[in-house]
Amino acid sequence: MRGPVLERIFANKHQTTVAFIYCILTALPALLLPHPIALIPLAAIPLGLIFILRKPFVVVLIFIMFSFFRLHEVFPQLDPIKIPMxxxxxxxxxxxxxxxxxxxxxxxxxxxxxAFARFFGWVILGIAFSSHPPSAFGSFTSVYVKIGIMVLAISWLMTEHWHFKLAHFLIICSGLAVGYVTLYNNANGIGMVEETRVTIPGTSLGDPNDLSLVLSFPMSYAIAFAVTRGTGRIRTLLGLVGFVIFVSAIIATQSRGGLLATVAVMGIFGLRIIKSKLLLISIGSFGLMILVAAAGINDRKSGGAAEEGVDASAMGRIHAWEAAFFMGLRNPMTGVGLSLFLDNYWDYATHSRAEGQAHVTHSTWFQVLAEAGFFGLGLFLFLIFSIFMSIRSSLKRLDRNRGSPEYDPHLTAITVGTYAGLVGFCVSGSFLSQGFLWPIYIITSISIAIAHYMDTYYPEKAEEEKEAIVKKSRKSNPLSNNGKDKPNDQQPEKLAEVR
Known part of the structure; x- marks a missing residue:
């Protein structure tokens, strides 16, 4: 009996090889980590593997939170776990x-x-023609290639209704964590720049302008929860609390770009509530003055009231923009290359070293111009325009269903929040170098996912047919509740056919 049994066991050489490899891999942790306590986390690996295979979007969402909000840097205790990697x-x-x-x-x-692939491909092409290809290629492999992959991953995996609800909720919670640390640092004088501007030292948010940009995105989502009816009391309360914390934290950074982004984000929601544009402009102007006074911009060492004429902060930006313009002018097709603005600064600067120091571009648009050329800037602007029109179209289609059984307040909330976040980025990004970092690309991927979800569950043709049915029924029966009946109450059979 032994012979046939052994023959059956070793009949499939591939199975035997795989089993042997698994046994070796199982024994390795015990050899490398002989302490029994160190082996306990390994027991969770099979469960974790099952979880990420069953809920792949959750893994992507955690990556978004840590990449966008730099939570592993804000809370250094998380850094050894290497969650982003x-x-x-x-x-x-x-x-x-x-x-x-x-x-x-x-x-x-x-x-x-x-639109994204064209710009992404142009950036890759620009590496070969950059001023120093090895440096440009290093920047591409360290950050930008991950951006390209994750734009596809987020847009392809974010497909179900609960995905949008969870993403909306966790983005606000992650922003609240950063906002809390910002306000704590401000109250205790930690990480202060120019004595009055708060930062989170030792992180990528060590610049108050970058910190204000990161806070402005969850702020738009918090306002969306607060003003959208039907999302629930808990989410409305979370939105109100988040709005107060985010605005307070942005004020503490004393970032002029952050304050402008705050007004722009609130203006998007104001357009949906206030019909009079003149009244909205007046409220916005008055609100900006209040924010500037609350932030104490005049007390800033750079850009404050104490400096006469053009302040040092503004002059540094002007010098950087001039250098960026000449980089694009002399390299109109591909620019100087990815992340090579500072390396080429003094070759294109119009001022001497005695008149100022090298600055980053402090503008997303000038950064793309310098590092990708005029042609690259055109592709980037077309990408922004495409995302703007896409998310605007999704929002219009959702608003069209308001009052009907198909209306979804949760999807409306994340859509208008993303729309406001895009506007806020365009405003604050005019004063920050964010052309090749995560914010705009996460907004892009979420916008694509929303548009795909709308096309899947709210096809435009069906909506047009439904509107035609509703209008026809109102004309044929004008006395029924003055035409105020819900569409599905009037023509259930025809609408069922459309759906």
């Missing part, structure tokens, strides 16, 4: 697993993807 690897793994093997992830391609 692990979630990035997990995202790549589950994306490949569900695309190639299970085919649960349905890949799709929209015109917004094309």
């Amino acid at each position: 692990l979630t990035a690897l997990g995202s790549y793994f589950v994306l490949g697993w569900h695309i190639v093997l299970t085919r649960k992830v349905k890949m799709y391609w929209r015109h917004e993807h094309t």
